[in-house]
Amino acid sequence: MEQFSLCFGKVKKDCLKFIKSQETKADKFKNKEKMIKAFLIPLCFWIGKKAQKRRPYFVGLAGGQGTGKTTISSLIKIILTKYFKLNVFRISIDDFYKTRKERISLSKRVHPMLLTRGVPGTHDISMILNFFRKSKIRKFKRLKLPTFNKAIDDRYNKNKWYDLKKRPDVIIFEGWCVGAKSEKSVSLKKTINSMEKSKDQKQVWRKYVNDQLKSKYKNLYSQLNCLIYLKAKNFSLLQKWRLKQERKLWVKSKMKSKIMSRGDVLNFMQTYQRITQNMFRYMPKYASIILNLNSNHQIKSAVYKNK
Numbered sequence: 083m084e085q086f087s088l089c090f091g092k093v094k095k096d097c098l099k100f101i102k103s104q105e106t107k108a109d110k111f112k113n114k115e116k117m118i119k120a121f122l123i124p125l126c127f128w129i130g131k132k133a134q135k136r137r138p139y140f141v142g143l144a145g146g147q148g149t150g151k152t153t154i155s156s157l158i159k160i161i162l163t164k165y166f167k168l169n170v171f172r173i174s175i176d177d178f179y180k181t182r183k184e185r186i187s188l189s190k191r192v193h194p195m196l197l198t199r200g201v202p203g204t205h206d207i208s209m210i211l212n213f214f215r216k217s218k219i220r221k222f223k224r225l226k227l228p229t230f231n232k233a234i235d236d237r238y239n240k241n242k243w244y245d246l247k248k249r250p251d252v253i254i255f256e257g258w259c260v261g262a263k264s265e266k267s268v269s270l271k272k273t274i275n276s277m278e279k280s281k282d283q284k285q286v287w288r289k290y291v292n293d294q295l296k297s298k299y300k301n302l303y304s305q306l307n308c309l310i311y312l313k314a315k316n317f318s319l320l321q322k323w324r325l326k327q328e329r330k331l332w333v334k335s336k337m338k339s340k341i342m343s344r345g346d347v348l349n350f351m352q353t354y355q356r357i358t359q360n361m362f363r364y365m366p367k368y369a370s371i372i373l374n375l376n377s378n379h380q381i382k383s384a385v386y387k388n389k
Contacts, residue, residue: 146258261368
């Protein structure tokens with residue numbers, strides 16, 4: 083389509099510049115122009131048609147660890163801003179993790195595994211709902227929103243928080259468990275990895291996380307206008323990509339001691355496994371758009387469920 087080509091001409095330079103900033107010498111993006119032209123630009127036209135300037139359009143973007151959510155959401159933001167002239171704000175559910183102090187308290191009160199950030203129950207849902215509510219108000223007032231520092235496993239100081247001065251036309255809300263649904267209580271009984279077997283024998287952690295999905299998170303996700311899902315083939319591929327991500331962090335980071343080892347990554351991912359596998363199974367049935375990824379980490383097809 084001529085419109086798509088026109089759009090590509092306008093956004094190509096900025097998109098490629100961003101992709102370059104994400105690359106390392108050993109890890110280069112392949113087929114980047116095709117990804118932008120064939121998949122991301124049509125996706126932005128789809129969002130552009132639905133976004134009204136009267137109130138923010140909430141885009142949920144989900145995908146397992148290492149699927150490229152940050153890269154994809156950043157490129158979507160560039161295209162919507164540059165070509166569609168929309169005011170776009172992107173934020174991750176990760177930025178709303180409870181503070182380390184709050185998670186220590188939660189781990190003592192409910193289950194020790196809740197000290198580990200990531201699963202439903204470790205985010206400040208009230209803070210996210212407050213942000214969603216305030217962003218819809220016609221007389222928008224400046225908002226300060228948290229940013230999370232994974233190197234210290236806590237929030238950054240307030241002087242490094244997001245400063246949202248103007249009401250966005252589009253809000254991209256991304257995260258590994260965005261849009262996830264609870265599972266049936268009976269399926270919680272079966273352990274799916276060694277961590278659940280050794281540390282959650284009484285299913286306290288599993289039940290708590292599932293109950294969070296059933297209540298607070300269900301309420302939160304119901305407010306999204308659409309849901310985009312980056313679908314990988316399987317969990318072992320996600321583990322491979324997440325390890326690759328950690329290697330890239332190691333190359334770019336000044337704080338090498340804060341980077342996870344291979345064992346740390348694989349252990350950490352066990353806490354994500356149950357929900358991730360559940361999302362593999364069910365998310366394609368209710369997501370608005372599914373971007374299928376091949377084993378080389380590239381988008382191979384797009385399925386639009388909600389025209």
